[in-house]
Amino acid sequence: MEKQRSCRERLKEHKTSRLDDLWLMITGTEREWEKEDLPGLFDYGLEFAYVPAGTYRDQEEGYFRYLISWGGPSEEIRYWVDEALNVVRADFWFLDWFDGAGERLKGNELEIAEAVFGQFKDVGAVEEAIKKAEEEEF
Secondary structure, X not given: OOOOOOHHHXXXXXXXXXXXXXXXXXXXXXXXXXXXXXXXXXXXXXEEEEEOOOOOOOOOOOEEEEEEEOOOOEEEEEEEEOOOOOEEEEEEEEEEOOEEEEEEOOHHHHHHHHHHHHHXXXXXXXXXXXXXXXXXXX
């Protein structure tokens, strides 16, 4: 039986595939999405949420999570923002049972991630995610 590759070994192919899909959904036409069998951006992922600081062990900062797939494996983009809710950094994470790997997005990859975040911001999802996280704390 062949041993499954680690998340670190599979990260790049998953990151590239997801970011390519997201770029097409942001810049392409609905006809192009259908050709690639893609939904619109807001139907592509599973969740857009705010993860407050301290949710996970050793997590010092809160971040936004765009959960693209879940279960095993999972894929997500994590966003850290400034006080004006502008993206200051973003990571792509690939997670599988008891394994995970993340990578800071730079250059064109970061531009795609920022454009996705901007779409969520434009429809009020960023503020709604913060509000929901605050309600769950109490």
